[in-house]
Amino acid sequence: MDSKEFLDALNLVAKEKGIDKEVVFEAIEASLVSACKKNFGTSQNIKVVIDRESGNVACYAQKTVASPVEDPQLEISLEMARVLNPNYVVGDVVDLEVTPKDFGRISAQTAKQVVVQKFREAEREILFNQYITKEREVVTAIVQRKERRNVIVQMGKIDAILSANEQIPGEQYNFMDRIKVYVLEVKQTTKGPQIFVSRTHPELVKRLFEQEVPEVHDGTVEIKSIAREAGSRTKIAVYSKNENVDALGACVGQNGYRVNVIVSELGGEKIDVINWSEDPKEFIAAALSPSKVLEVALNEAEQSAKIVVPDHQLSLAIGKEGQNARLSAKLTGWRIDIKSETQARETNFLAEDPVTEEAAEETTAEETVDEAVEEAAEEDVTATEETAEGEAEA
Template identity: 85%
Template sequence: MDRAEFMDALNLVEKEKGIDKEIIFEAIEASLVSACKKNFGSGQNIKVVIDRETGNVACYAQKAVVEEIQDEQNEILLPAARVLNPNYSVGDVVDLEVTPRDFGRISAQTAKQVVVQKFREAEREILYNQYITKEREVVTGIVQRRDRRNIIIQMGKIDAVLAANEQIPGEKYGFMDRLKVYVLEVKQTTKGPQIFVSRTHPELVKRLFEQEVPEVFDGTVEIKSIAREAGSRTKIAVYSKDKNVDALGACVGQNGYRVNVIVGELGGEKIDVIHWSDDPKVFIAAALSPSKVLEVALNEDEQSAKIVVPDHQLSLAIGKEGQNARLSAKLTGWRIDIKSETQARETNFLASGTVDEVEGEDEELTQEQE
């Protein structure tokens, strides 16, 4: 590559990749200093200058002007310096050109290596800036392969990692499957951006509702809280300040269409959509849906609640392996203790706390009528 081709290449890289030519020039000069020192010894002060217009390269040994030499490699006597330029004085630095005969070939090789390196760095930076904006968002990727227990998912120009602990239990991933994932983190590494995604994060459900429900996307309906056990069940509490908007109905959709789209995307995971309330008694009762709640006793100091349900609905309120009660506690932020009506009466269950009867809301819905 001659100098003209080199300058044309630099202009092209600057235009297409947005890499400042000055950054490349400085990097080449720094690399050439090392090459020069191999010829003249590492103890010398060497400076390399590239003409920004022509691409010509020159190598200089820098020597300090002194009255008495103590370091021959890096010092020059004042009389000798004034032969070069009568204006020199003690303390000045003289640049003596020492460009090696084959320096053109060395500089061309070095320039090529630096340009390639800077080109790769720019590519990595561009990709990183492109994907960092997707952090904490939901994107669609294509399943490529399995790497041990991880699933590798293609996201445009980059492969993302779906780690084993971020996969929905029991979910199968086939080659070329299209999959919506939540972007956990985008990291910049020496090999380029590295992306980590999730199928289990509660925010995945929230983002899917934002995509599917216009009222959630525009903020008319607010998702107040989410509790999720990925692959099994999610409870989501919604609210709207606009009294004319039915938050729950908007999220469920006509005949359950909207929530069913999300259920399908999550492989059949059940989703309970409930009304959020700033009254903890009402909110806790709603969270325990589909069970009916008869009474609630709150202990605000301990952030705990004692719940009474009809005898025949105790197992429904607790749920299989305690899931309904567990998710309700996560959703509301209250510790929940549930007893049947008979158990409560026999054990004087509600002896302490503020006791209230709670009227169940018949409109609490899931993607399945239970």
């Protein structure tokens, strides 16, 4: 390939790939400097110039005008410099052409390698720019294969990684299954973009509601908070400033159609949609749904709440293994302690406790839930877990 053919090919491909030709020329020149130094030694200052119009390549040794000359490899005498150009003075840099005889062949090979490398880098950059915009969004991916505990899914032109800790517990991923995933991160690597996705992130549920519920998508209905235990249950609090819009009804849909589409996408994961309220008592009572709440006492200093529920609904309020109470605490941001009506009456539960600040700080939502679970068992509550689940599904 001669210089003109090379330039024509470079122009065509650079246009198709959207690469700046000057970047390619500079990269080729930098690579040819190394090739040139092999002929003249690495101690010399070498410069390679490609004519942008003709494609011809020239190699120059750069020497500084000096008097006297101390290093002949890097310096040239003032007398010799002025033979080339009488205007040179000490300190000027003189370019002496030292192009090897077979430099055309070397430059052609180098140019080809550099161009291929630059095109690959450009393609990686284009892909990265294309997928970085999908970060924190939900996309449809196709299951390709399993690598150890990870699942590799295809997102358009490239694969993404669904790591073990981002997979829904118990969910099966079969070849060519189409699944919705939340894009956690898009990283640029030497091999191209690397994408990490999730099926367990709470934002996945939020994005699915945005896709399925027009009122959420356009902002009429706002999702205030989400608490999720992937594969089991999610609680989501919704609110609308428009008094004429039923936020809960919009998200659930007619006969539960909208929420059921999302439940199906998440493999049957139960979703409780509740109305958000700026009144903490109302919000906490709603969060404990499907259990009824008789009374809520707040300790705002400790961000904790004491809840009283009917005797037959204690197990329902706490949930299987404390899940309902635990999710309610995450959703509302309040520590929750639950007692049945009888327990509350016998222990004077709602009376203010002389609890020290240190003890209050050590108390967590999980601890209060565990206490309630133990007390429920001691009181031999008749509402079994099966009954509780049945009410929840109803």
